[in-house]
Amino acid sequence: MANALSPVRPEDGATARFIRYLRDVRRLSPHTLSNYRRDLDSLAHFAAQRDTPIENLIEADIRAWTSQLHRRGLAPASIQRQLSAARSFYNYLARENGHQRNPAGSVQAPRKPRKLPRTMDADQVNQFLSQPARTVIERRDKAMAELFYSSGLRLAELAAINIDDIDATLLTVIGKGNKARTIPIGSVAREAIKVWLQVRPTIGADHPDRDALFTSKRGRRISPRSIQARLKLLARKAGVHQDVHPHMLRHSFASHLLESSGDLRAVQELLGHENISTTQIYTHLDFQHLAKVYDDAHPRAKRRKED
Incomplete structure (x- = not known):
């Protein structure tokens, strides 16, 4: 050695x-x-x-x-x-x-640049969610995708939803730190869930997953890994050339909502972020969008590009 x-x-x-x-x-x-x-x-x-x-x-x-x-x-x-x-x-x-003090003890390395989350623009989301749902599984997958984008859910939150967690237009989920929050469900997502529940496999009263909102063909609560795989398949069928995953839909939800409302505190509450600093990353995404609009539309910006 x-x-x-x-x-x-x-x-x-x-x-x-x-x-x-x-x-x-x-x-x-x-x-x-x-x-x-x-x-x-x-x-x-x-x-x-x-x-x-x-x-x-x-x-x-x-x-x-x-x-x-x-x-x-x-x-x-x-x-x-x-x-x-x-x-x-x-x-x-x-x-x-017997050195008295560690000279490296309080020295910190430069902060690692924070990567901006990948999102889909509104057109890509519409393309992703516009696929017809004919089979039972397709109806379930569409309902999951719509709910991810409608309410900005985490993967584990969606997988854990029970039917009784939905009350009309509201959904109660248990997020990080075992904290509950109530969030709205958009009308399109509500309709997709309604269509899914009409064909959801019948589950016996003594089945451990009888209350699960999203289940497999056999009536078991669908696993997080299966949810990820189904979203990727849905994206391929829709011709979306991105690796669509639950957090991308969550990021897209937050970015689009902030872009439209400008209400950072509301987005923080909907996402279930404990600190607003976590939510502020979406202001950078919004700025990138504004910068692109400026570059595409402002006469002086266009003139620079032509030069």
Whole structure:
């Protein structure tokens, strides 16, 4: 195992002892040891550039090191991993030599850019939901898809719905944190559910899934995995060239509702977000839409494109 480690430079005595500690005491795998060594080699190289022993680096040095890594184009996750290795190294030095403070303890990696959720525009949603439902399964699938888009449900929420959870135009679901919320159901979704219930398989009174809204041919509550598969199949039949999944419909619901109403608090309540900061990501989607409208319609924007 020792041969798997890169050669130890004389000035890296502290890191060499740390790697041996990880190998002999903590018994980490060769792959993990290699990662630690590579990350600490980066820090040792930085210390050498500053003509400072790695043991003597201070917090300002660690911040400068992470900034250097960021400028080199390392991903935030990679920088975070290197910082984690540095923290473990200085914690080891504290136990070994009585270092008073971990210089990497309070240094944070740059935040990972938050990816905007993928959505469908209104035309794509209409194309997706416009397929005729002739068979029993097609009626069920259409009702599920309509309800996802109508009410912005999570996958687990839809799978858990019971028939009695629907009261006229309202639906009560149990969301994250076991919190209940009541949300409206659009008229198109209500009609699709009505059509499904007319052909839903009859289930005996003693069946454990007798109350489930959406069931399989055998009367069992449909599983989340099956719901995902059925939505993908529905999208293929509709000629939608996207990987349609429940969260995409939820994102589309939120984006379209915010675009039309501008009421962020209402969208937060409907989605069941505990913090409005989670909902605010849809304002970025809305801005992207507005920017596209501007680029397509504004005379000056058009003139720039022609130039």
